[in-house]
Amino acid sequence: MARIIRKTRINDKFRSFIVGVALAVPILYLYAYAFLAQTNKSIFLIGTILAILVFFVGALSLDLEVGSVGLPNFGKVGFFALGAYISTLLYSVYRWPFYYIPGIGPIAQFIFSCLVAIIFSALVGYLVSVPTVKLRADYFAIMTIAGGEIIRLLLQYERRWFWAPAPVGPPTQVISNRVKVEFTGLYPFNQTLADFFGFTFFEDHNLGSIFIWQVVLIVIFVLISILVYWFVEQIRKSPYGRTLRAIREDDITVTSVGKDVSRFRWQVTTLAACIAGLAGIMYAMTFSAFEAGDFRPFLTFDLYIFIIIGGLGNSRGAFAGTALVQMFLRAAQVQEVKENIFLYLGKESPLIGPLFDFLQLDVYINPDNMRLVILGIILILFLLFMPSGLIPEPKTDNEKYLQYLTPEERLSSDKAVATRQSLTERERIDEEDVTELNSNI
């Protein structure tokens, strides 16, 4: 019996590996193609890395809710928008209260605006959670999708507060984040690696040049991602996370042993809103200019694709999914990929030519115009055949708890388990009653 279980487990791993390779090879090929076609390769690479990190933090926030507690939050994008808008408006538009203090002004203002954005996201997350956490999963999804849209529409139509005042004319809807522009102008951030360190690897290989601010930005983003990852993992490993998983499986039993399910739910919703706000700040810094229209529910669905492909309830899976899909999306948008990798369906193609001629169709299919179709197909295939994703949630394991025991206690427990496992079912049910049972039959 144990051997069979072990065998299927290896097969599962092998299958994930095969599927992972089958998914990664075409995407990496596409990405390499796009990369080599670029004139400034380093900018393309850095853009991809930053986007992956931004959406990784967002995916972690979503995975904490969907994967750990089973709350399908479809309004995640609203918290993205809050983080991005509040941090940008405070820093780049209102510049209140620290900005004009000489010396440390801009830095203090930046930190202040980030903190306000995160706290405000958490507050809104709490407010959204209060009426919704007692709902069933499907109604929770409907409520949150409405909540996210309300936030977006507020940002879109409330011109007095959320639109950027222009030097001339009416305020504009597009908000530009000045953080990157202002900090990258400073010495030594505006130096290239070649100028400052004499590190000419990128120039030698004709990859363009990398500025110090780009490296610093990547380092900061990586640190933030690692911090959030560590944070989420700590929660998952703790007794708190164990109760969260129990709530995901059956909340009625959790209530029946005396735990306040709604407390756990609102805490997680608030925390996830915090993390999403942080991801929003990173989003604003990476993409510099954005408007309310960028925060449509599609962005939430993108995050869902990342975590479903990667594996629900698993932070590493979230990273794998985000990296693969982001690389695909980035590569598909490159002009050379669109022009050179395509499938022509029309009157000149073999076999189906006459049909397409009759239909008067001339279709060029390329990775860019098919990207949503491709992602949709991948998503459906995953949901049907590998619902646990590329890197499944780690199987729960008693090792974590048995390690607390002393070696003797551990040994005696293991021995007791082995002894009872060696009995047959009939012997287990009742050693003494066997005779009586036989006589009854």
Add this chain to the structure above:
Amino acid sequence: MEKQPDNISLKAHKIHKYFGGVKALEGSSVVVTKNKLISLIGPNGSGKTTLFNVISCWLSKSHPDDFIEEPEDEPKLQTRILKTLKKKFGGNEETDERTEVGYVDFEDLRLDGLDAHEAALTGMMRTFQTTRNWPKLTVLENLLVAPQNQTGESFTNIFFKRKQINEEERKNTLKALEILEFLEITHIRDQIGEELSGGQLKLLALGRLLMTAPRLILLDEPMAGVNPTLGNKIMDKILELKVDSTIFLIEHNMDVVFNYSDEIFVMASGKIIAQGTPNEIETNKDVIKAYLGVDY
């Protein structure tokens, strides 16, 4: 509230529960004595589980006067409106006439208006008719989730009280292993919930409840759907629990009920129709009528 006698564990007095036009409970009262095994029997649909749900605060009880009667000769809506208006503006004499509301006392605590999880924290635990578990958690974890007020369940403690959490986890693990041994299901320690059989799930539900060291245990059909031998084993374990806690049991297996119970309550259509020792119940005419019909 007057002081309860010390030997009373649970007292539910005149509980009413209406589901729309259905009277599920009509003034049922039960008194459960400490360290006894008390059974609640009755035909299907007689309101046993509803009574359990009200006692353990999963359902709120109804006011006795809130039942909406629908006389045939009057239009439905009009009656309702009149009744509501009367209740609101009927004056003092009307409210004085309202029937006394029932209550549930557990030891010295009135349980009215508590949430289900708060009621569970008082030391009164229940199981469900359909066994529930956490299918993706191991059996050991299923037990470890149960202890109440764990340090590691507060969000900030995860980061600041690690040592205390580890100590508590060790203590709970030892207790869980002890309970597995007591229930004789040590061999499924490493299996996950969804791999278990029905009988093992029943035992696991019992174990989960023991992790919280309850003083009163409400068991809703612990032997339903289990083969008789395993059922007897479950019953043996339940009897062993009588030393530390009181047991209030719903069961359809009459052999078990009449052999092991200290006292039996019989319910029929929302009312307690009889109570007494097994011998008294066996010869009670009302009980026979409720179970087998009038002309038997």
